[in-house]
Amino acid sequence: MNGKINIDDLFKAAFEDFEAQPSPEMLDNILGDAFDVSVQSSFDDFTLTPSIHIWENITDSLPTEADKLISTSFDEFAVTPPAHLWNNINDSIPAEADKILSASFDDFAVTPPAHLWQNISESIPSEVDQLLASSFNDFEATPPVGMWASIQGELDVEENFDAKFQEAFAGFEPKPSEHILNNLLSNKFDTGVRRAFMRHEVTPQEAVWDRIKPYIRFGPTIQRHLPTIRRMAAVILCLFLFTFLINQYKEIGTDVATTTTPPKTTSKTNINTPTTTIPAEDKAEQPLESIYEGTTDRVVFTEQQSVNSEAVEERVEEVTSQFISQSFTKNNEKSPFNLGGSSSLPPASAGNNDITLLSPTYTKATAPIENERTDNISSIPSTVSGLDTYAPSIIISNPNLSDFDQLEVSNAAQGRGNEYIVQSNLMDIEEDSDLAKMMLSYKGAYISASYSHYNSWILNDAVRDGLTDPGQELIDYVMSLGKSFGVGMGYQFTPNFGIETEFLRSNLSQSYQELTTSVVSNKSFVDATYFYVPLSLKYQVNRLSSMNKRIPRTLSAVWGMHYGRLQSEKLDGNRDIEVGTEDYLIQQELGVFTGADYHFYLSPNVHFTMGLRAAIGTDFQYLSAPFAAGTPYNVQVGGRLGLNYRFATRKYKWSRGIY
Amino acid sequence: MAEVLTLGFTQEELIKGCIAGRRDAQEVLYRYYSPKMFGICLRYANNYHSGEDILQEGFIKVFNNIDKFRGEGSFEGWIKRIFINTAIEHYRKSTNHTGHAELEKASFKQVSEVAVENLATQDLLKLIQKLSPGYRTIFNMYVIEGYTHKEIAGKLDISEGTSKSQLARARNILQKMVKSNNE
Structure with a gap:
């Protein structure tokens, strides 16, 4: 189709009915000579106005600007006919023509204008766009936990970012992806719901955690180690209990054996003793029962009986006349007595068999009124076997001691007479188990030096508040080590009981870790130096080694109280603690402690100890309510090494009732 | 190698820390699991505040009974069961009045x-x-x-x-x- 309008035709059509009549002068002129001139001149002033409808017709028919644009836009417009049209054409025209026609369209191609494709391509989504869009259908990304905190931290608070942020999301409404909606509205309802909630997460408000915290069990670091401390304490307690029970068992066994043995007094003597009760004092004052175990092959146990003095004298006379003469006439080779002048015992000369040599004092002092035990009676050593009918209650046989010494010691052990001090050359008898027994039977003073290494815990208000108050920084304890050294002194009232005090310089260290939501957390530590004075009561159990009777073994337990005073404090090793915060440290401490030690004897007067200690103390000002919330504590749990020196190099006090 | 959940804690360390009563471990565990569990709570609750109540109750149960987790199965599954049971308990309590x-x-x-x-x-x-x-x-x-x-x-x-x-x-x-x- 040609879009152009033929203006000439239109013009002709407009004048189709137009008729003009010339004037007579004009006709004359035309028909005369002057026709040409007149014709020309007659048209000089000729003007003709066309009728209005003509112009209207023209203007209506004229193409507008838009028409022109449309027209030009179709200049290169071409439409490729659909395939079936050609098929129809092809079917209806002759074959030869088909070929010609077909051939004529072989190279037929219509290229659309460049701008057309651009317009199309800009308005339709690309394949990539579609893929990209569909891949984000289910996309949900939760920001990392610390991100918001980081953002908030970096922003200027004054800008009130939170409010702006919330405002920005005020009208935000997330829309479900198409497939979720389809699933929900289709028969896959359950799947749709399940899928919708598959990754559904809602962060609760911070206040919820604050509400939860008070209801859940919270254990500070020290409490976390309580199971270990309890186990250690249980082991120590079991050891003590076991040792105590064994000792009790042996003691009971000894008593039972003694009481069940028929007394031989009546068969050996004719004395009717008015009272034959066994004094409890004797049992109580035999603290080293275990030592007897190692000496039963040499010692004859007897039970001392209390008698009145008249009965004793009568009995002594009888015994003296009845037995002693026999005894010493049997053993006249060597006298068992070799007394010094200072002794209360009568002097005896060797080889003198005369009974008159025995003074009345001696007979009174040594006259045994006894229920002699029959066990191990055959093991009475040969050196005193001659005294079989006049044997002392407990007979000690030691090849390094003279017979008299042995007898004297035996008497002392029975409680008769005074307490004797035996001078002995320890070097001569150090291979004997008696030395070990002497070590264990020590009574007297000693000095000591000690070193301790322990876990130290400074539990103070600041940390406690931080752990419980959500408004404070969250701080936790980190295990720290402390140490102390000092000197001390003690006194053994009996081989079992004693007291001890020390002067210690202790370093307590405590590390703290600030807990934050970021990986990096701040750490700091406090060093505090205290001066401690502990005072303790000591109970110890003494035994000879069951493997080697020459090795003394002692296990002791201590309980006591300590006083401590803060000497200095440092933060992070070099900084002074800020004024005001030093109150977090205990200034003057009062506490309790307990522990246990194992003693290793190096010589009779030197031994070292290895043991455990646990101590806890608080400030004086908190003593009125030591378990109230907010009370600061210093806690130490650790090991202790000690070196002890006894003031008895060559003198040993022989405990009554031991030998 | 054990999966590190957050703040350098593995799941096993978290559990042990919570059993020992470590506050930091408790908080990490709460912050890690609370969004998921709160989602569950909200589904069973009729409003936000009821959801918070269930969440609070559930976490208290988790922390107080975490030593009973024997390591059989998923820890998250164990926690989830506690929360569902807590929600059911809430439902039971509410129906006690209405039947x-x-x-x-x-x-x-x-x-x-x-x-x-x-x-x-x-x-x-x-x-x-x-x-x-x-x-x-x-x-x-x-x-x-x-x-x-x-x-x-x-x-x-x-x-x-x-x-x-x-x-x-x-x-x-x-x-x-x-x-x-x-x-």
Whole structure:
């Protein structure tokens, strides 16, 4: 189709009915000579106005600007006919023509204008766009936990970012992806719901955690180690209990054996003793029962009986006349007595068999009124076997001691007479188990030096508040080590009981870790130096080694109280603690402690100890309510090494009732 | 190698720390699992505050019983079960006052009040929360948690038939609500 309008035709059509009549002068002129001139001149002033409808017709028919644009836009417009049209054409025209026609369209191609494709391509989504869009259908990304905190931290608070942020999301409404909606509205309802909630997460408000915290069990670091401390304490307690029970068992066994043995007094003597009760004092004052175990092959146990003095004298006379003469006439080779002048015992000369040599004092002092035990009676050593009918209650046989010494010691052990001090050359008898027994039977003073290494815990208000108050920084304890050294002194009232005090310089260290939501957390530590004075009561159990009777073994337990005073404090090793915060440290401490030690004897007067200690103390000002919330504590749990020196190099006090 | 959850804690360390009463481990565990569990709580609750109550109660149970976790199965699954049981407990408490008849009385009265144009998870959650407690609990347990009707009947002390019928009604109500909100 040609879009152009033929203006000439239109013009002709407009004048189709137009008729003009010339004037007579004009006709004359035309028909005369002057026709040409007149014709020309007659048209000089000729003007003709066309009728209005003509112009209207023209203007209506004229193409507008838009028409022109449309027209030009179709200049290169071409439409490729659909395939079936050609098929129809092809079917209806002759074959030869088909070929010609077909051939004529072989190279037929219509290229659309460049701008057309651009317009199309800009308005339709690309394949990539579609893929990209569909891949984000289910996309949900939760920001990392610390991100918001980081953002908030970096922003200027004054800008009130939170409010702006919330405002920005005020009208935000997330829309479900198409497939979720389809699933929900289709028969896959359950799947749709399940899928919708598959990754559904809602962060609760911070206040919820604050509400939860008070209801859940919270254990500070020290409490976390309580199971270990309890186990250690249980082991120590079991050891003590076991040792105590064994000792009790042996003691009971000894008593039972003694009481069940028929007394031989009546068969050996004719004395009717008015009272034959066994004094409890004797049992109580035999603290080293275990030592007897190692000496039963040499010692004859007897039970001392209390008698009145008249009965004793009568009995002594009888015994003296009845037995002693026999005894010493049997053993006249060597006298068992070799007394010094200072002794209360009568002097005896060797080889003198005369009974008159025995003074009345001696007979009174040594006259045994006894229920002699029959066990191990055959093991009475040969050196005193001659005294079989006049044997002392407990007979000690030691090849390094003279017979008299042995007898004297035996008497002392029975409680008769005074307490004797035996001078002995320890070097001569150090291979004997008696030395070990002497070590264990020590009574007297000693000095000591000690070193301790322990876990130290400074539990103070600041940390406690931080752990419980959500408004404070969250701080936790980190295990720290402390140490102390000092000197001390003690006194053994009996081989079992004693007291001890020390002067210690202790370093307590405590590390703290600030807990934050970021990986990096701040750490700091406090060093505090205290001066401690502990005072303790000591109970110890003494035994000879069951493997080697020459090795003394002692296990002791201590309980006591300590006083401590803060000497200095440092933060992070070099900084002074800020004024005001030093109150977090205990200034003057009062506490309790307990522990246990194992003693290793190096010589009779030197031994070292290895043991455990646990101590806890608080400030004086908190003593009125030591378990109230907010009370600061210093806690130490650790090991202790000690070196002890006894003031008895060559003198040993022989405990009554031991030998 | 054990998966590090957050702040350098592995799951095993978290559990041990919580058993020992370590506050930092407790907080890390809470912050890691609370969004997931709160989502569950909200599904069973009828509003946000009830959800918080269930969340609080559930975490207290988790921390106080974490030493009973024997390492059999998923830890998250164990926690999830605690929260679902806590939610059921809440439902039981609420029905103590109204009785089981509430299950039967539940109606579709709130559908007309729903005025959401598009359905996102949050919107769906709102619709679920508009269900009556009985419908909501059964629907959650069956459709999302995957409990069987037998298990639901055991836990809620109802018959299997009731569970099935209530589920069908809940599903029907929810579908209607979804449709009405997208028309």
